Amino acid sequence: MHSVFASLLLFASLLVFVLEVLIPVPVASIIIRNKMSERISLPNYNQESGLAKWVALPKVELHCHLEGTLRFSTILQEAKRHKIQLPSNDEAELRKYFLVEEKVDSLAKFLQIVDRQLIIVQDFQTIVRMAREAVIDRCMDGIKVVELRYSPTGLQSAMKSSKIAVTLAEIHDAVQSGINEGAKLCQADGVPIYVGLLCTGILAKGQTDMNNTAEFLLANRGDFIGFDVAGAEEKLLDYKDIFDRVHEAGIKITIHAGELRTPQSVANIRDAIKSLHASRIGHGVNAIRDPEVYQLVKDSSTHLELCPISNVRTNAVDDIKTHPIKKYLDDSFNISISSDDPAAMDITLSYQYGVLHRTFNFGLPDFFRMNRDALSVSFIPMHLKKPLLEQYFSIEAERRFSAKHEESGQWAAA
Numbered sequence: 001m002h003s004v005f006a007s008l009l010l011f012a013s014l015l016v017f018v019l020e021v022l023i024p025v026p027v028a029s030i031i032i033r034n035k036m037s038e039r040i041s042l043p044n045y046n047q048e049s050g051l052a053k054w055v056a057l058p059k060v061e062l063h064c065h066l067e068g069t070l071r072f073s074t075i076l077q078e079a080k081r082h083k084i085q086l087p088s089n090d091e092a093e094l095r096k097y098f099l100v101e102e103k104v105d106s107l108a109k110f111l112q113i114v115d116r117q118l119i120i121v122q123d124f125q126t127i128v129r130m131a132r133e134a135v136i137d138r139c140m141d142g143i144k145v146v147e148l149r150y151s152p153t154g155l156q157s158a159m160k161s162s163k164i165a166v167t168l169a170e171i172h173d174a175v176q177s178g179i180n181e182g183a184k185l186c187q188a189d190g191v192p193i194y195v196g197l198l199c200t201g202i203l204a205k206g207q208t209d210m211n212n213t214a215e216f217l218l219a220n221r222g223d224f225i226g227f228d229v230a231g232a233e234e235k236l237l238d239y240k241d242i243f244d245r246v247h248e249a250g251i252k253i254t255i256h257a258g259e260l261r262t263p264q265s266v267a268n269i270r271d272a273i274k275s276l277h278a279s280r281i282g283h284g285v286n287a288i289r290d291p292e293v294y295q296l297v298k299d300s301s302t303h304l305e306l307c308p309i310s311n312v313r314t315n316a317v318d319d320i321k322t323h324p325i326k327k328y329l330d331d332s333f334n335i336s337i338s339s340d341d342p343a344a345m346d347i348t349l350s351y352q353y354g355v356l357h358r359t360f361n362f363g364l365p366d367f368f369r370m371n372r373d374a375l376s377v378s379f380i381p382m383h384l385k386k387p388l389l390e391q392y393f394s395i396e397a398e399r400r401f402s403a404k405h406e407e408s409g410q411w412a413a414a
């Protein structure tokens, strides 16, 4: 008996060795698949009928803040791990506290709520997790190229408030580790996603902070594909020397502008294009308020990274029906669709496609056109664009996609 048992044990050990060492890829793939399914908890995923077809549509997302991708479940789990006292034990109350699921009065109020989430950023493990899940969630939403942006000094401030002194380099390493982990998991699961990283300066943090951010970007330029300026809008021209320096270093620039209904916000669009080297504008939704600025955006073919649901939630527009995206599209503007802070609003990019389809009757040709425009203005390396265009976004790829989905009835059924 003893020798039979020993033989079985030896056989079992050999089997494990063969599975794990000699054919590591399939085993690893199974493990990853299991881990992935545990991690997938896209909000509204099953609540929205017909959402699957929008997920199936290949997408490019240019405007997504890493800090706005924190899953609600992750916020709760990380708060528990760090023994953080939350303002309530009631989940509905906590959703109201941490998420912007309804329209609020102003962008300032919106940012105040989203910033509350950063209380959970108390160690590098949380940052790695946030970045990893950000990539996985975008990938599971059918996004093929995403430009994620984050503020190094913003995450540093979040950790400082937890009395943890860390360098920008350490934070950046954690962000990159998470992104790499996420991208590898997606790749291994047969759903590749290309992730580019933008460095964000926050205007409200002042000149010194903006300077530090720009210096960090310049010192680590190989890790970033571009520079972004975000936060409550101020007079952008006051920061011209920073934009000049970044531009002279050959770094591409996108600027949040025209996100408010104020004359200064609209003027910021003009200044961003004419004086601050922006090749893209984050939002630009209120360009429509000034005929000269409107014409400037159109004539210069400046790309607008439009985030319609975010614009409703921040009160940049009255409601989705009055959003100018349809007018911009009809008027041949260079535009695309992004989510901005998806998890913080409990939306996905695919969910937003469905909303735009129902509101404006956008169809496949409209979405493919906007995604082609997004890819062409993306800051990702040029040599990657051609294969991505051919595989997912070209006219031929659009024809293949239409034929497949019309044949299967998926498109018609929606």
Ligand SMILES: [Zn+2]
Residues within 6 Å of the ligand: 063, 065, 230, 256, 282, 340
């Ligand atoms: Zn934004």
